[in-house]
Amino acid sequence: MSGRPLLNHRLDGLGTTIFAEMSALATTTGAINLGQGFPDTDGPESVREAAVRALRDGRGNQYPPGPGVPELRTAISDHQRRFYDLTFDPDTEVLVTAGATEAIAATMLALLEPEDEVIAFEPFYDSYAACIAMAGAKRVPLTLHAPSFRPDLDELRSKITPRTRLLLLNTPHNPTGTVLTIEEQSAIAALAVEHDLLVVTDEVYEHLVYEGTHHPIAALPGMRERTVSISSAGKAFSFTGWKVGWVMADAPLVAAVRTAKQYLTYVSSGPFQYAIAEALHLPDAYFDNLRADHRRKRDLLSDGLRAAGFKVFQPAGTYFITTDIRPLGESDGFAFCRALPERAGVVAIPNAVFYDHREEGAPFVRFAFCKRTEVLEEAAKRLKAAW
Template identity: 40%
Template sequence: MAISRTPPLPSRLPHVGTTIFTVMSALAQEHGAVNLGQGFPDFDGDPRLIDAVADAMRAGLNQYPPMAGVPALREAVAAKIEALYGHRYDPGREITITAGATQAILTAILACVHPGDEVIVLEPCYDSYGPNIELAGGTIVRVPLTPGTFRPDFDRIAAAIGPRTRAIIVNSPHNPSATTWSRDDLERLATILRPTDVLLISDEVYEHMVYDGRTHASAASHPELAARAFVVSSFGKTYHVTGWKVGYVAAPGPLADEFRKVHQFNVFTVNTPVQHGLARFMVDPAPYLELSAFYQRKRDLFRAGLAATRFRLLPSEGSYFQCVDYSAISDLTEAAFCRWLTTEVGVAAIPLSAFYAGGFEQRIVRFCFAKKDATLDLALERLARL
């Protein structure tokens, strides 16, 4: 009798295991900890949006939409970008609806990165960037943001650009550090890229969460950068429905054409009734225009409570994250401190070292404050012991 045998499968991602987000969320659940680790809200989206999607389902809008997305939604996205950032994208050719921002970033990388090409990433960074580049056969070139401030080091960025550089990935507002790029930062980047053919992948999923009077500096608002950029955003982040996994990419025609070639073969298209519901909901801009004030109140509530602890608060300029330095509390490594905080204090966080390929240690952890006030209050009550 033949013995069943599974053939060996060489890994495309041999260095990738279970993400820290999955590990910490499981640990939080096991110990009944308040989960401020994984970055998603614990409250519902607007009932009007839910109703709009349900109405679309009941109206029979349940079959495949156009590959690039429902026209009404692409038009709404183009109108929003033009109103906020002054750049008009052609909704027919230059806006593509995606299965979340993570798919959008992977598709952009697969569309433009060939084996042997180099892609610059600024560390610390979102954990999908590196594996995406590896899947495309590219080489990751890691440039650290300045320790302590997490500001871009433009001299190091310029030095990292070489003849094989295909693209650079920029994320603002930034996950995990909660810093934001300014208009001057965009100008510095444009100056560096001007003599090159380097493309820009601009991850702007937290574009509507900027605080203290700042305005989001979108690559779409800078004509030179817009001409070479895939601009990525997320309906899930903006409308508190991260599980819907719907986002979009705005890019000039020649880039969008290549993006869609890949998009049509990795997802083809995206959930039809959700697209129709979003298009209807976006007629009113108030939900995204008021989002910064909504989250700034939560940020301020959370920061006020943390001020009573021995954590040192880092600035939170945008996104829904707050980083803290725990040097005055513990000598543990970041991962060990997060495990201790979860199991002994009852609050889960994410080690900043998880966002560095080499696990750079700074005794900094990241909290997510996209939670109900009651959730934040409970977390702060437990953290008050520190």
């Protein structure tokens, strides 16, 4: 065998994710896992029963249609019209994927050429870096600085070059919890139109906004034809293991993404697609209660973290709270998180994994609050006792 490295050089530094490492630590130490963002309870019973019914009725047990089952594509279209007054043709402008992660991967692979530049807000979800790398493109981070974690729009303008192909947005933003305002999105949209850029927007936390309002950038002038909107069912319905996501865009953009997607998973989540079609038609009260429940959990854990000595950056959305560990006399988030399970019986994630500029995120640590109340209370108790 030659001395050539086995791993493609584009994926250098993208080995085992920190989520796998931290979850393994939680298992071996018996610590409370507030690292990975998944709920510890299932979503609505009616939705779970819809999946069982689909299994029993033989719907989706074989390959579903490549773009997704018609019932789900129609439900996604109805959802966008209901909440945002956006119209998408379910036959040509909606594509079902294996979660938002595959949607992002297929979109990057479809729309990018080697050496294209992608501007993404840093810190960014780790799959963004991997997907951009696999497409052979170059990521250009725009750092969101503490304490506000808001984008500097003048800096954004300065980072646009002739090689810039697209802007990759995430609102509500993981891990900071920032929700972009309509004014910020309008300014970003104006730059996209001015420079003829594509925009890819990850909106998986759209129903988990606690302050402000979620505004899809696709609804803004000049954006419908240049925006790929991505979302999923996992965060909205607490069935993250079902991996049902979707892409919404003008027909030519969806056709491009579908070309890449069909060679990744081809299809997935057959019976679950029918269940999520029903879930998307749940009444407004469901989404209101989901948001209220998570706001309460956010506040509970935020108070507990402050009581333990952390500086808390209160998130406006998502599942996550970013904290500063320097008030505890710490500055290295990696070392802190690796020691935390033994010290306090709690697992968290070092935010530095979400940065290209690791030093920017070094003192920050992320906790997930999408857990049962008693779990959050126990975690807060353990953390306070450890300092």
